[in-house]
Amino acid sequence: xxxxxxxxxxxxxxxxxxxxxxxxxxxxxxxxxxxxxxxxxxxxxxxxxxxxxxxxxxxxxxxxxxxxxxxxxxxxxxxxxxxxxxxxxxxxxxxxxxxxxxxxxxxxxxxxxxxxxxxxxxxxxxxxxxxxxxxxxxxxxxxxxxxxxxxxxxxxxxxxxxxxxxxxxxxxxxxxxxxxxxxxxxxxxxxxxxxxxxxxxxxxxxxxxxxxxxxxxxxxxxxxxxxxxxxxxxxxxxxxxxxxxxxxxxxxxxxxxxxxxxxxxxxxxxxxxxxxxxxxxxxxxxxxxxxxxxxxxxxxxxxxxxxxxxxxxxxxxxxxxxxxxxxxxxxxxxxxxxxxxxxxxxxxxxxxxxxxxxxxxxxxxxxxxxxxxxxxxxxxxxxxxxxxxxxxxxxxxxxxxxxxxxxxxxxxxxxxxxxxxxxxxxxxxxxx
Ligand code: NIG
Ligand code: FE
Numbered sequence: 001x002x003x004x005x006x007x008x009x010x011x012x013x014x015x016x017x018x019x020x021x022x023x024x025x026x027x028x029x030x031x032x033x034x035x036x037x038x039x040x041x042x043x044x045x046x047x048x049x050x051x052x053x054x055x056x057x058x059x060x061x062x063x064x065x066x067x068x069x070x071x072x073x074x075x076x077x078x079x080x081x082x083x084x085x086x087x088x089x090x091x092x093x094x095x096x097x098x099x100x101x102x103x104x105x106x107x108x109x110x111x112x113x114x115x116x117x118x119x120x121x122x123x124x125x126x127x128x129x130x131x132x133x134x135x136x137x138x139x140x141x142x143x144x145x146x147x148x149x150x151x152x153x154x155x156x157x158x159x160x161x162x163x164x165x166x167x168x169x170x171x172x173x174x175x176x177x178x179x180x181x182x183x184x185x186x187x188x189x190x191x192x193x194x195x196x197x198x199x200x201x202x203x204x205x206x207x208x209x210x211x212x213x214x215x216x217x218x219x220x221x222x223x224x225x226x227x228x229x230x231x232x233x234x235x236x237x238x239x240x241x242x243x244x245x246x247x248x249x250x251x252x253x254x255x256x257x258x259x260x261x262x263x264x265x266x267x268x269x270x271x272x273x274x275x276x277x278x279x280x281x282x283x284x285x286x287x288x289x290x291x292x293x294x295x296x297x298x299x300x301x302x303x304x305x306x307x308x309x310x311x312x313x314x315x316x317x318x319x320x321x322x323x324x325x326x327x328x329x330x331x332x333x334x335x336x337x338x339x340x341x342x343x344x345x346x347x348x349x350x351x352x353x354x355x356x357x358x359x360x361x362x363x364x365x366x367x368x369x370x371x372x373x374x375x376x377x378x379x380x381x382x383x384x385x386x387x388x389x390x391x392x393x394x395x396x397x398x399x400x401x402x403x404x405x406x407x408x409x410x411x412x413x414x415x416x417x418x419x420x421x422x423x424x425x426x427x428x429x430x431x432x
Contacts, residue, residue: 005044008063013400015039016075018385024330024375046420077146077393079373084338089120114188121154153187176424182229234270297327302376308342333368352409392421
């Protein structure tokens with residue numbers, strides 16, 4: 001007997017399922033991709049019904065549409081778990097300043113950096129913010145990203161932070177990519193609070209966090225069971241550990257799940273603080289030492305590594321993602337797409353850098369941008385792997401061997417992007 005379904009993708013040279021017991025993959029398990037040779041994926045009503053050998057699924061299912069994927073790879077749609085994709089303007093001038101020798105921190109201390117994007121974002125009308133961000137999401141989609149976490153943090157005042165949340169919701173509604181909102185009101189100290197940062201922390205706790213929660217409760221995200229995260233940038237020149245702890249503790253009090261930018265340039269103790277507060281993910285970790293790494297590995301937090309920032313800032317010292325995995329941590333990778341430290345939409349490029357400079361195996365890098373990234377944003381039970389019951393977000397890739405995703409770089413190996421069972425991007429055909 002055959003079951004009738006919407007879509008059957010079959011005859012794929014290789015299927016990367018990233019399947020496994022519930023939860024992210026940690027340590028040596030990050031090498032396991034759940035590969036199926038000559039595989040098929042059965043999809044109905046936007047969900048995966050079955051994944052297995054082609055001949056088996058072709059016998060079991062009668063599909064209204066079929067896609068023959070001979071010679072190709074099928075893998076889960078990529079999940080980008082840490083982005084600042086919603087902003088106005090650019091910081092190409094700072095790019096030149098860094099080439100001339102200024103550092104990211106010097107530019108930030110001189111009133112540029114995040115605050116420069118704050119000015120552009122505060123001055124942008126909502127539709128401009130949506131338009132500028134949409135073209136970045138279009139690029140991300142073409143490169144295989146189907147789910148994106150998106151932070152506020154360029155408003156740094158109540159109205160503009162809420163406008164960023166509105167833009168995130170509008171993009172989620174209008175774009176094939178699913179977004180997950182994060183309130184990062186504590187991203188930088190806005191200039192009007194330059195010499196009294198504690199007062200800004202107070203404003204975040206007393207006004208911005210509660211207003212964001214109220215906004216969230218009435219939003220499409222709450223209706224869909226998609227969380228609102230709270231995040232903080234714990235760094236010299238941004239928020240110290242005491243201030244960061246106050247913000248995250250207040251967010252936790254309101255019931256929000258937590259994230260934290262920690263150990264990017266300076267190990268202030270924010271990592272330990274975020275772990276103590278039960279953060280879902282701890283992000284950056286570029287300067288974390290062996291003790292911090294061991295602590296992450298013993299926690300439930302996902303370590304989100306961002307090699308694009310080191311690359312973009314011309315650094316040579318990458319986060320010890322190898323050490324994190326060897327210590328048994330669950331590692332995810334992200335673009336961190338933003339106008340300053342990482343203007344990069346490409347998770348394939350992130351994988352390429354992570355394999356070369358952080359010595360991740362291609363399999364580890366692939367789990368880090370799929371299954372583990374999904375868990376880092378609270379959606380591990382919906383996306384990030386090809387398993388029955390999950391959302392049918394998947395990619396057809398122009399290779400028969402998943403390792404090519406990281407081995408080749410600078411191009412785009414993604415041929416077709418399928419979101420909830422529908423084709424949302426297909427590379428146009430060759431020239432005749
Ligand atoms: O994750 N480190 C803080 N926030 C971003 C950079 C944002 C910006 O430079 O605009 C990051 O690197
Ligand atoms: Fe960031």
